[in-house]
Amino acid sequence: MTPEIINLIFPNPLPTPAEIEARYPRRNLPEGVRVTRIAPSPTGKMHVGNVYTALLNERIAHQTNGVFFLRAEDTDQERKVDGAMKIIVNSLGRYGIFADEGVDKDGKDFGAYGPYTQSERRDIYQAYIKSLLEKGLAYPCFCAAEDLDIMRKIQEKTSVRPGYYGKYAKCRNLTDEQILENLKAGKPFVIRFKSSGDNNKRMIIKDLIKGDMALPENDIDVVIMKGDGLPTYHFAHAVDDHLMGTTHVIRGDEWVSSIPLHIQLFVALGWKAPKYGHIAPLQKIDNGNKRKLSKRHDPEACITYFWEKGYPENALIEYMLNLINASFEDWRRNNPDKPAFDFPVNFNKVSNAAGALFDFVKLNSIAKDVVARMSAEQVYDAVLAWATDYRPTFAERLKANREYVIRILDIERNIGKKSRKDIVKWDDVEQDIAYFFDDLLTVSPAEKAALLAPLTESDIRLIADEFAAIYQPADDKETWFAHIKAIAEKHGFATDMKAYKENPAAFKGSVSDVAKVLRVLVTGRDKTPDLYEIMRILGADKVRARLAF
């Protein structure tokens, strides 16, 4: 390719590859230290899968005291959304995932290997594309999108492998004169990579996660520079991950089939390719089939779904760590008090080769454990923070009743392994504690009576009155329960559950029925945590008032 042509393609002054290399010195890191990255497109929504991939990459790097950086892949100017980096950075930060270098929430760079936004790296990509043109490893292509469509249709119709290769690569063998003519005529063009691959040959790819794969060599002359002068993903990946010193590229397995291309690109540019690891996307069941979670169709694919529901951040992290290495749950059992990030991720054994179903049942179970390990104060703070964003009215109530709510949240908590586990997500709490507030307790007497059937209204009234008369909030739990037993005995209810079970007909009911009367009258529900605690927290006045059935 003549200098004249190259100057027509790149009339602007460009740095030389050597100058660029000098600006990106090799990272001086000890053996075994890993450099990874997360490279999302700023399209405005954060997929759970992005967080999952970021978590894995972050762990892989930071477990070796390596570098984890964030790069904005915004070469598709059509899909770019303003403010998207803020969403990405906040989403990750919320889960404790922080980059050492990259783009911050305002789109500003930090770190020595920038710019970390691809659209700001145009000259760098073009410099390397220019060098490829000079070496005859790339060429301009003047085929219009419509021409390519027609070509693809013909290929489909004649059952040939689609793509721009071999005899279908029309612009590959254009003469310098033809190129010059097109360029001078101002015909739009892209730059394609001149592939020397043979589709009939296989190359062995060593994938860190999937293992060895035999993939066909790439023989397609892919576009490396688009009509707008920006590179395609493939080319930007090679340039950036080389210059930025990425040692391990861990990404979604939609990239598997382009690994041969990527390796080709590294070879053509004279660089060493990073190690690759590919993870399968998170799936869901749809009409009996698995398919990947999609931002378009599945609300739960968007990370904000978990914010709205108030899933504890640690619950999602622990769930994801569990998907990464199923041994996480054993580790957690042995290390109940350690931060989740202390878990040694073994990325040679990343599970989920085929794509795991995102399992909310399991997530919920993990979430219960996570919440059970928190103190009442921590739960309060977390619920308040969540409610402030998503339930302002509830947030006001929480703020006005801090001590009271903490006491409520503390019922049967912090007793080691026996802690209650009824909170999965912050969204559950308002309902859980509603009966502690008179204005939220809207169960009518009729509804209460229905819950208490077959006891009659006079039975209920009798029990309630007798208990109200004797109730002392200062009583200890034994005394409190002795009162209930006494009332039971007096009215023909069994106090010995065994005796009752052996001969239920001999009694009107059991002591649990008496307790149930009190429970329903005081809380409006027949299922609650420890009634004794509830009464103490409510206070004698409120208890008596509610017992006045």
Place this chain on the structure above:
RNA sequence: GACCCUAUCAUCUAGCGGUUAGGAUACGGCCCUCUCAAGGCCGGUACACGGGUUCAAAUCCCGUUAGGGUCGCCA
């Protein structure tokens, strides 16, 4: 259609030639118990199918089937 990958309980998985196929979640039962939750104990459920190789196969090989992914100037 072509190519690549994957295939163990309902779900996530352990397993890497010899195991009563293990764990977790879910489910069921019992115990505990003022209800519920929690906890403890117990239980059922799996190697997709068909061929090989081998003394021996969930493990290795080959097919079949099923699922996933990729075949763009999107990433």
